[in-house]
Amino acid sequence: MTSYNIITTFLGGPSLRITSNGSVPAYEKIARQIKASIQDGLYTYGSALPSETKLCEEYDVSRITIRRAISELVDDGFLEKVHGKGTFVKYRRFEQELLNLSGFTEAFGKKGIRVSHHIIEESIEPADLVTRKQLQIEKSEKVLKIVRLHYLDESPFSLDTSYFPESKFPGLFEFLKEDDSLYDIMKKHFHISPLHADRTITIATPTERECQLLECDMTEPLFKMEKLVLDDDEPLHRSVLLTPSSRVSLKLRM
Numbered sequence: 497m498t499s500y501n502i503i504t505t506f507l508g509g510p511s512l513r514i515t516s517n518g519s520v521p522a523y524e525k526i527a528r529q530i531k532a533s534i535q536d537g538l539y540t541y542g543s544a545l546p547s548e549t550k551l552c553e554e555y556d557v558s559r560i561t562i563r564r565a566i567s568e569l570v571d572d573g574f575l576e577k578v579h580g581k582g583t584f585v586k587y588r589r590f591e592q593e594l595l596n597l598s599g600f601t602e603a604f605g606k607k608g609i610r611v612s613h614h615i616i617e618e619s620i621e622p623a624d625l626v627t628r629k630q631l632q633i634e635k636s637e638k639v640l641k642i643v644r645l646h647y648l649d650e651s652p653f654s655l656d657t658s659y660f661p662e663s664k665f666p667g668l669f670e671f672l673k674e675d676d677s678l679y680d681i682m683k684k685h686f687h688i689s690p691l692h693a694d695r696t697i698t699i700a701t702p703t704e705r706e707c708q709l710l711e712c713d714m715t716e717p718l719f720k721m722e723k724l725v726l727d728d729d730e731p732l733h734r735s736v737l738l739t740p741s742s743r744v745s746l747k748l749r750m
Contacts, residue, residue: 523564526555530565531574534585541651542711545575545583590648591745594695599679600646600656610649613676616709617643618669620662627659630724631731638662640669642678645709652710654739664688664732682732692726697746700738712740719744 533539546554551562566583569575576586590609601611623631623639631639640660646653658678660668664686671681682688700720707714721737 522557523561523568526551526557526561526565527568529555530569531572534574537650539585541585541587543585544581545585547582587651587740587743588649589743589745590653591747594697594746594748599677599690600654601677602679604648610647611675612647612650613674614645614647615642615672615674616645617641618672623659627734630734631659631661633661633663640665642668642672653743654737655706655709656735656737658733658735660733661731688727688732690725690732691728694724694726696722698722699741702738702740706738710738710740712742717741719746 539545548559548562552559555562566575570577574586575583577583590604593603605611619641620638621641623633623637627639628635640662642658644656646656668681671685672678679690698720700718702710702712702714702716702718704714718738719741723735723737725732
């Protein structure tokens, strides 16, 4: 049976003395406690863990015990060590099904994952050549551009840039709120339901701005998913999604 004894106040909060009585070793009890703190949001994804010295003082154990606990959490995928910087809470890796026609909110929401969005940009502009060809619109036609940052369980997951023909979706910006599902808006206000989607996936190097938004390192590859959504054979919108490769597992079921 695990036992935790609250002792003195340290740095404004209670410290835990981890005892080794029972069948569970002290390092494993500490690992469980740190894991619980991550899951409860006390240590947020991407944040640095306190130094070994502070953890030793907080749990009243040796440096060897702390290192063993951290090593176990690194092996289990909860923490990662960055040379010269420290130990950080590792972002959770989510599974994404490639053949799923559901929108982002629907696909992850039905799994019990908290989904939210932040609108970064809304603009009306001429379409570039690639977008014009994929959406099958004339050079004179304009597109509605929407840039959103998708969050899963309150952590940044992907950067989504979408293009909609202005003539097909007039007033789209007025209907779209911060955490709305685009697919719900398409169905509710425009009576359009996506039936097909073509996806192309490549690897991209992030820009400085993309690193800031996605909270990733410049050296981390991004999955670049280009998606064309259609109603029958008529294009509805084009999207480009950038996702840090460490945060997603792409699943293809045949």
